[in-house]
Amino acid sequence: MxxxxxxxxxxxxxxxxxxxxxxxxxxxxxxxxxxxxxxxxxxxxxxxxxxxxxxxxxxxxxxxxxxxxTLSRSLLAKLPLRDVAKPFLRELMEKSGECSHVGILSQGRVLYIDQVESAASLRVNAEVGSLSPLHCTALGKAMLAFGRTPLPQKLERFTDNTLTSIDSLKKNLELVREQGYATDDEEFDLGVRCIAAPVFDYRDKVIGSIGISGPITRMTTKAMPHFAELVIKVSQALSEKMRFTAHRT
Amino acid sequence: MxxxxxxxxxxxxxxxxxxxxxxxxxxxxxxxxxxxxxxxxxxxxxxxxxxxxxxxxxxxxxxxxxxxxTLSRSLLAKLPLRDVAKPFLRELMEKSGECSHVGILSQGRVLYIDQVESAASLRVNAEVGSLSPLHCTALGKAMLAFGRTPLPQKLERFTDNTLTSIDSLKKNLELVREQGYATDDEEFDLGVRCIAAPVFDYRDKVIGSIGISGPITRMTTKAMPHFAELVIKVSQALSEKMRFTAHRT
DNA sequence: GACCTTGTTGCATATTACGCAATATAGTTG
DNA sequence: CAACTATATTGCGTAATATGCAACAAGGTC
The missing domain is CATH 1.10.10.10 (Winged helix-like DNA-binding domain superfamily/Winged helix DNA-binding domain)
Structure with missing residues (x-):
C-alpha cells in the first residue's frame, strides 16, 4: 500500500x-x-x-x-439510521425522561450519531461524534452481543465496575442475548447507567444500537426492568422500520 | 504563500x-x-x-x-459559547416551544454550533454544522447588524422573500439595530420563520447569535413580538454570562 | 466463460516537498 | 525604549516523492 x-x-x-x-x-x-x-x-x-x-x-x-x-454534518446526514431513528429517540426520551442515543459501529468503537436530550440531562462524554469503547457501554455491548464483531482484546478500565476480563465480558454478553438488551452500570462514567438494544437491518444484521442513559438516582436498579422493556420495544420498532429503508448502514 | x-x-x-x-x-x-x-x-x-x-x-x-x-466534536467542544449557551437554548425552547439555535460567524457564513429541538420540530436545513448565508437568516442578520463584518456582496435568492439587494438589506439591518433583534421571514426556507439576537463578549464584540425557528403556523406575525422579547431577554442573559467566560470565541 | 469496466500497482521521470539557513515578527526583559 | 529571545515564515538547492503511463488485477455483465 x-x-x-x-x-x-x-x-x-x-x-x-x-x-x-x-x-x-x-x-x-x-x-x-x-x-x-x-x-x-x-x-x-x-x-x-x-x-x-x-x-x-x-x-x-x-x-x-x-x-x-461541515464535513461531519455531511456524513451524519447521509446515514439512513440517523434519520429513521429520530422519532424513536424522541419517544424514548419522552417516555423515559432520560437522554436517548443511537450509535453505529466504527473503527471497533461505538460512534454516537444522534441523541435527544432530556430537559435535565447531564453532561456526559457521550455526545454526538464521540467514539466510545464497546466493552463498557450499553450501545457497544448491544452490538457486540448480537453482531459478528470480534471481541476487543484490550479491555481498558474506566471505573471500578468496568469489565476488564474477556471471560466476564463473554458472560455478560450471554446475558445480553438472553435478555435482549445490554446495560452499562457505571462501567464507563461514574453515576451513569445506560440501557441499549440492537438495531437490525433487512438481513437481520446488526447495524447499530439505540438506548438511554441517565443518573443512577433516577435509573435505579428497581426501575431498570421497566426502562429495559421500553428500550427493547422501541429498538424493535426501529429495526422494523429499517427493514424498509435504503439498504445502507 | x-x-x-x-x-x-x-x-x-x-x-x-x-x-x-x-x-x-x-x-x-x-x-x-x-x-x-x-x-x-x-x-x-x-x-x-x-x-x-x-x-x-x-x-x-x-x-x-x-x-x-470526531474532529468536529473536538472543535465544537472547545467553543466556550457552546457550553455557556446550552441552558439558555433549553430555556428558549421550553418557553417558546420552538427549536432554538446558537451560531457563530465562520467564513462569511453562519455556523450553527448547537441547537435544542422542540418536541415537534421540523426538519430544517439548519442543523448543527451547517453553514448558512448571512443575509437571509436571523442568526446571520443579527451578527451583521451589530458586528463589523462587511456585508456580503452577492445576495443569493432562496425564496421570494429573500432580500437580494444591498439596499434592502441595509435598511433591514437598520431595523434590526433599532429593534434589537433580527428576523427571517421565510427568506431562506419556505414556511419557516426565525428570530435571533446577537451575543456579545466582554469587549462588547459580537461573537455569535442565538434564536429560535419554527413554522409560520405557530410563529405568526401576531406572535412575533412576544417571541422577540423572549429571544432578546435570553440573548442578553447569555451575553452577560459570556462576559465572565474565558476570552475566546 | 469471455468481455468490459474500474481499481490498484511497478517503474522511470520530473516535479515537488523538504531541510537548512536567513529574515521577519512578536513578545519580553533589562 | 531598546536589545534580546522565541517563534513563524520564506528563498533556495537538493533529493526524495508524487505523478503519469501502462500493465495487471479484480468485479460485474452478457
Whole structure:
C-alpha cells in the first residue's frame, strides 16, 4: 500500500489539532511529527487555506477550522439510521425522561450519531461524534452481543465496575442475548447507567444500537426492568422500520 | 504563500466526498480533479488509512470516514459559547416551544454550533454544522447588524422573500439595530420563520447569535413580538454570562 | 466463460516537498 | 525604549516523492 506522505502528515496534523484544546504552535507541530518547522508551517498553512484549520492571528496558534464541522454534518446526514431513528429517540426520551442515543459501529468503537436530550440531562462524554469503547457501554455491548464483531482484546478500565476480563465480558454478553438488551452500570462514567438494544437491518444484521442513559438516582436498579422493556420495544420498532429503508448502514 | 499540492488535493477530495451523497468512485474523483486515476487512488487510499475516508468494499466507492465526526466534536467542544449557551437554548425552547439555535460567524457564513429541538420540530436545513448565508437568516442578520463584518456582496435568492439587494438589506439591518433583534421571514426556507439576537463578549464584540425557528403556523406575525422579547431577554442573559467566560470565541 | 469496466500497482521521470539557513515578527526583559 | 529571545515564515538547492503511463488485477455483465 502506497501512502502519500505529505497528505498523511497533513492528516496527522488535523488529529493533533483535534486533541489540543488550546491550539498548537508550529514548533509544537514540528516536534510531534519530527518535522522541520518550515515544513510544518507550510502544511498547516495549506490546511488553513481550505478551512480545515484556523489560525488565531494574535497567538498564531492553529486549531481546527469550520470545514470539519461541515464535513461531519455531511456524513451524519447521509446515514439512513440517523434519520429513521429520530422519532424513536424522541419517544424514548419522552417516555423515559432520560437522554436517548443511537450509535453505529466504527473503527471497533461505538460512534454516537444522534441523541435527544432530556430537559435535565447531564453532561456526559457521550455526545454526538464521540467514539466510545464497546466493552463498557450499553450501545457497544448491544452490538457486540448480537453482531459478528470480534471481541476487543484490550479491555481498558474506566471505573471500578468496568469489565476488564474477556471471560466476564463473554458472560455478560450471554446475558445480553438472553435478555435482549445490554446495560452499562457505571462501567464507563461514574453515576451513569445506560440501557441499549440492537438495531437490525433487512438481513437481520446488526447495524447499530439505540438506548438511554441517565443518573443512577433516577435509573435505579428497581426501575431498570421497566426502562429495559421500553428500550427493547422501541429498538424493535426501529429495526422494523429499517427493514424498509435504503439498504445502507 | 506556498501550498503543499498533494495535501491540498487530499483536502479537495474530502470536500468532494462531503458533497456526494452516494459515495464517489476513483474515476469520478480523478475527473473532478483532473488527475490520473492512479494518483486519485493513492490519495484517497491515504485518506482511508487515517479514517478520513471509508471504502465500501462491495461498491468500491469512497465516502467520508468517522474521523471527521470526531474532529468536529473536538472543535465544537472547545467553543466556550457552546457550553455557556446550552441552558439558555433549553430555556428558549421550553418557553417558546420552538427549536432554538446558537451560531457563530465562520467564513462569511453562519455556523450553527448547537441547537435544542422542540418536541415537534421540523426538519430544517439548519442543523448543527451547517453553514448558512448571512443575509437571509436571523442568526446571520443579527451578527451583521451589530458586528463589523462587511456585508456580503452577492445576495443569493432562496425564496421570494429573500432580500437580494444591498439596499434592502441595509435598511433591514437598520431595523434590526433599532429593534434589537433580527428576523427571517421565510427568506431562506419556505414556511419557516426565525428570530435571533446577537451575543456579545466582554469587549462588547459580537461573537455569535442565538434564536429560535419554527413554522409560520405557530410563529405568526401576531406572535412575533412576544417571541422577540423572549429571544432578546435570553440573548442578553447569555451575553452577560459570556462576559465572565474565558476570552475566546 | 469471455468481455468490459474500474481499481490498484511497478517503474522511470520530473516535479515537488523538504531541510537548512536567513529574515521577519512578536513578545519580553533589562 | 531598546536589545534580546522565541517563534513563524520564506528563498533556495537538493533529493526524495508524487505523478503519469501502462500493465495487471479484480468485479460485474452478457
Amino acid at each position: 502506497t501512502e502519500i506522505q505529505s497528505l498523511a502528515r497533513g492528516l496527522r496534523i488535523l488529529d493533533i489539532l483535534g486533541e489540543s484544546p488550546n491550539g498548537v504552535s508550529v514548533t509544537e507541530l514540528a516536534e510531534q511529527l519530527n518535522l522541520d518547522k518550515g515544513s510544518a508551517s507550510r502544511l498547516v498553512a495549506t490546511l488553513a487555506n481550505y478551512a480545515y484549520a484556523e489560525k488565531d492571528p494574535v497567538s498564531r496558534r492553529y486549531s481546527l477550522g469550520p470545514q470539519v464541522v | 506556498t501550498e503543499i499540492q498533494s495535501l491540498a488535493r487530499g483536502l479537495r477530495i474530502l470536500d468532494i466526498l462531503g458533497e456526494s451523497p452516494n459515495g464517489v468512485s476513483v474515476t469520478e474523483l480523478a475527473e473532478q480533479l483532473n488527475l490520473d486515476k492512479g494518483s486519485a487512488s493513492r490519495l484517497v487510499a491515504t485518506l482511508a488509512n487515517y479514517a478520513y475516508a471509508e471504502k465500501d468494499p462491495v461498491s468500491r466507492r469512497y465516502s467520508l470516514g468517522p474521523q471527521v465526526v
